[in-house]
Amino acid sequence: MSELLRQHIEKITPLTDKEFDYIFSHFTTRKYKKHQFLVQDDTAVQHDYFVLKGMLKASYITAEDGKEHILQFAWEDWWITDYQAYFNQTNATLTIDCIEDTEVLALSLFNREKICSEMHKMEHFFRRKSSFGYVALQKRILSLLTNSAEQRYQQLQNAYPQLFQRVPKTLLAAYLGVSRETLSRFSKM
Template sequence: MSIELRKHIEKITPLSDKEFDYILSHFTTRKLKKHQFLVQEGNSVPNDFFVVKGLLKASFTNTEGKEHILQFAMEDWWICDYQAYFNQTNATLNVDCLEDVEVLSLSLSNREKICADLHKIEHFFRRKSNMGYVALQQRILSFMNSDAKGRYEQLLKQYPSLFQRVPKTLIASYLGVSRETLSRLTT
């Protein structure tokens, strides 16, 4: 499992074996089964998660019971309820497993410690955060400027493998359309 994390970090910054061993010592491994919750609305969120294996979704269910999917996360991605994690409040999102999952967990205190001790890791997380802000802005703008077909085509182009792993009802929820609308877009 550790090799995946090292490759992930080294896409941004090189590491010595000693540095990586130190970083890895601050993570814990978790394995979950399909349909289990990694984060559950109303609970505390002490950890951020790097996905080693499997597929998850982060979602919010409104008062009418409609699920809104904010994010999917597959191998080599991070997932969490970041508002709850960074503010140390209770989750407003659910993060649940769409497949059996293996993740590496990093507590906020351990994140702060390794960032303080290794400038390289502080740089890594800053770059990851910046890329996340850009992706979020693009997603918001796609909802403002693109129709359902445009959002579908953009998602298909960016993440074609997602369509092999995620049921169409969940893709529809992520795109903000009904299952029927998605069916019309795919024919």
């Protein structure tokens, strides 16, 4: 499974075997069952998670009505955490739980900072990953502001068709900001 992380990093920067072994030594492997939590609202966030196997979601539950708003799905070859809490070392505002049985590599902020300070390649890697994340977040916000629900559904289906096989429709509806009934109507078109 470490090969997946190495391939992921090497999409941005090449590594020697020795460099990768050193980087990998800073991660811990963790396994979770479907419906288990990696991060819960109002608890400390210790790790950023690289997904080796499975599917997760990051969501926010509104206090007023208890409605779930899904910010992100993550599956193999993706990263997920509550970044605000992780980088600021504060308690989480998000909840991250498993949609499927999941295996991840966990990286503490201490270890992330350590490998970045010791290896320019890793500092470069995480800077590029952050930049890609900012671009994706901006696109998602603009899509929510400017596109109809049907357009957002089509964009999601075109960009990530695997979600429609792996994620329950109620969760897809929460991600798109539509009702389950509206999502069903789109899928029949």
